[in-house]
Amino acid sequence: MALITLRRNLCHLSDFRIHGALAALRNQRVNHVHKIVQEHLCPWFCSLPPGPVRVRFCHAPCQKYHSENGNDLPPVGEPAFSQVHDWDRFEQNLKNEDEQISYRRLNNFTSSEEVLSFLSTLQTLPDAVAAGALKRICEVEKKGDAQRLPKEILENSIFQAVCDQLEQDPSNLSNATLATALQALTLSYVDPRSSLLPKLVAECQHRLGSVGLDVHSLCILGESLIKLRGPDCSAVERIICLLQGENLEAFTPEDVVTFYRILQMCPNSVHEHQAFLNKMNTFSLSVVSSLSPNLMSQMLTALVVLDQTQALPLVIKLGKHAVRHIPHFTNQELGKVLEAFIYFGHNDRFFTRALEQHVAPLCLTLDPEVLSTVMGYCGSKRILSKPILNAVAEAFVCQPEKFSLSQISELIEPFGKLNYLPPNASALFTKLENILLTHFSSFPPKTLLKLLHSCSLIECHPVNFMAKIFSPHFLQRLQGDEPYLDRLSLAQLTQLFLTSVLECPFYKGPKLLFKYQVKSFLTPCSSLETPVDxxxxxxxxxxxxxxxxxxxxxxxxxxxxxxxxxxxxxxxxxxxxxxxxxxxxxxxxxxxxxxxxxxxxxxxxxxxxxxxxxxxxxxxxxxxxxxxxxxxxxxxxxxxxxxxxxxxxxxxxxxxxxxxxxx
CATH class of the missing domain: 3.40.960 (Endonuclease; Chain A)
Incomplete structure (x- = not known):
């Protein structure tokens, strides 16, 4: 294993020469390194709380938890899943305790400065720790859509030494180290002029043809190559084929989800691998209970993108196990889970109950996108959840400015669909009317029509806006560049016109022209009536x-x-x-x-x-x-x-x- 000597407090010495350290490294023995590192780290490390907790899932019959089909679910209060983080997985592959301690400590740092400062205290830097440090720096520096690390990081001598070490002889890197280094580069490009990325990719391609790679390394390399070289990279197809030749029992939960993500990023080749994907859908039933909230969200998202409508047993089981994770999902993860359930038409009363307990008390603090997705879930599944509807109505009244125009429509439409007026209906529709008066022309025409039609379904008739939506100008905007208006829009316009005649006799504005009126509200795909059972x-x-x-x-x-x-x-x-x-x-x-x-x-x-x-x-x-x-x-x-x-x-x-x- 290649090692690099670094002096303590290196980041504070401006006259330190990295190349000199590398030269000195080649001429000295490293047997004493483990003892020195251990002595240096022990006082600091022993004073800290234990490292990342690896929670183990206990397969025991559920005592206080929903399990309709006898799934093995842990009793309330016991650990919920046994997700092993990539950091923990890599740490287990390290060859000695000192490397594991260093790697674990890297995972606790929250800034690049901390990582670089820590590296400066090490007498030697194993390849595995170098790759872990590179990954951690890229993780903490990942901000928004930024693709490159800050200039001060790129020009830092310690950071450059780390990159030089990984670039020097990639063939000596272990499979796990190579995978970690490539994974780091998917987060932030180190330097477009650097040869680090091409050398690591070349080494990866070489090993695919000659060295037996384990499932975990194949999964990481496959996903990393797609992000770095695109789905058409020849090595990606090779990796997918190699993974299909592996025993499914060799896949850990995170490997399973990574495989789904790989296929998710290669949608054009999904049909070629559908047979294996069907096997994976069946096998995944056995790992659902071990998925973390993040992995569960990713799996459901991939199933949507891959259009795995035949995998409903997997979706149903994911839905049952998602119940316990609702308080732990991030806003984005919860939104993805709900979107998947909407897509697959899945609903579960226990999931809805848990959603009520989570959304109602936190409604004012949840992201608008999550609230609109929650309402979309209730509306699409015809779920009349008064706690959720009331809480969302209150959130809108208190903070209407934080919702976009499309989100406002998504919030209001379920009230009309579910035929429900919240207790604060007066305040809710007063706020809505003020927004419509101010931003009427800013609403997308179809969004505006759906919104006003939803209001009329619960007898909150938009009389002040009927003249505008029946006007030729609005109808022209509604049609856009299409040769004719879609049938759903025509049906909504017709029903609004009928409402103006029957329920708003005081309305004396323009009427809807006959050519824009449908003959029947009961039509396929755009019906305003439910066909008889x-x-x-x-x-x-x-x-x-x-x-x-x-x-x-x-x-x-x-x-x-x-x-x-x-x-x-x-x-x-x-x-x-x-x-x-x-x-x-x-x-x-x-x-x-x-x-x-x-x-x-x-x-x-x-x-x-x-x-x-x-x-x-x-x-x-x-x-x-x-x-x-x-x-x-x-x-x-x-x-x-x-x-x-x-x-x-x-x-x-x-x-x-x-x-x-x-x-």
Whole structure:
């Protein structure tokens, strides 16, 4: 192992010559080094608390924790995962205790000055410690999108000596040291003029063809080469093929996640490796319990990018284990987890409950992006979580200025979708109206339309802005460069116009031109109505035939002139008798049966979604007698006779004035 001699307090000696030290190093023995380093570090190190804690996961049956399928989860209060950090992994590969102590101490430093000062106290510098020091400097100096280290670091004589040592003879570096050095260079480029990077990359490529590399080194080298040379680097494909030849049992949790990240950065070649990726998805089920919050977030992100919709068992298990990590996720990690669950359509009531406990008390301190993602998760999964919705509403009222215009829309839309008004609704919509008045023209047109439409779903009608959104100028902005407006935007405009007519009779502004109005709100992919549940509809239809005596006395899926589709329509004459649906004359009353399946309600609740509540509200204003047939009432019935009796009570109660048709 190559060593370099460094004098104590080297950083304070301006006349020190690095090359002289290197020359002196070649002529002296190094057997005494370990003792000197140990004696020097022992007083300092023993006074410190123990190094990074390596938490071990205990596979024991869960006693106080969610485990629906009997997964091995630790009881509350025990360590949550056994993630071994890269620093710890590398430290375990070091050949002696002195190197391990030095490497562990490097991990505790929080600035480059501390690292360089520490190096100046060492009598010798092993390659492994040099690579660790380079990595730590690049880690602490990584700021934003900066790709280069500060000039004062690059010109520091100790830093240059570290780079020279790693560059001098890469063939003598261990696999772990080579991987660590390359990993450091992915964080910050040392110097574009330096030959360090080309030599390390060349050595990496050489070893791929001649030296057996372990899984961990292959993973680090693969990811580093992609970052440094791009996904088209020939060595990357070689590494992926080598990894596929390894036994999956040789992959640690962090290796598994690194492999996912490698494929994530090579999206064009995913289909070529899908067979192995399927095996990895299955194997990953066994390591989920050992993932740290960061690794869990990275795995879910990779599964999204790789479009692994067939890996739902893995996503479900990740969701169950993510519950315990919610307080420990960073804002960015939590956002990625939620985005993945939205993408895969996953939800878990235990995860939602933990999210409520975390978000509600910390809402004012969470990043706006996280809050908007949390609301997107609730909205997309129809989760009516009053603690989350109330907390987010309060955060917006208290700090509206910290939210971008798109984030404001993402915060408000779920209120309309879930048909929920928070306790501070008055203050919330006052703040929102002020923002709209000030920044109306700054909102992207489609974002603005979705926002105003969401408000109307909870009867907070944007009357002050209807004239603007029905104007030719706004419609032209909404269309943009497209040859025509998309169907969802047209449907939202149409429903807003219908709202202005039915619920805002005092509105006297411009009307929406007929060419911008849709004929039906029930359309694929852009529907403002939820299609009827077929099985529920089939059951109700059988009951109606038994009750009314013939299929002739009701119509199904009737498209009204007002764009809404009625599940079942029954016509009554002036005496309240049911008449055949083919009769158009002397129809005194129309009854609209809303056969509401689970998808028309918020998840696991009896609370109608905003669009369904709006539909029923509008039908009543249009003169229909709306009768709701919810799924949770039908599910309580045990026989066909009970179903008929139920429908009779619904349709022909004593005070309704409705009767069976009589000849």
């Amino acid at each position: 077929f099985q529920l509809y089939k059951s109700v239809m059988i009951g109606l035939i038994d009750l009314l005596g013939a299929r002739l006395y009701f119509a199904s899926k009737v498209l009204t002139p007002y764009r809404y589709t009625i599940d079942v329509e029954i016509k009554l004459d002036g005496d309240g008798f049911v008449v055949p649906f083919t009769v158009d004359e002397d129809v005194h009353k129309r009854v609209a049966l809303c056969i509401d399946g689970p998808k028309r309600f918020c998840l696991n609740s009896k609370h109608l979604l905003g669009k369904e509540a709006t539909k029923q509200r509008h039908l009543r204003l249009l003169g229909y007698q709306v009768i709701q047939i919810p799924y949770y009432e039908i599910e309580m019935l045990k026989s066909r006779l009970e179903l008929v009796e139920y429908l009779q009570r619904k349709l022909f109660s004593q005070n309704s004035g409705r009767h069976w048709y009589q000849e």
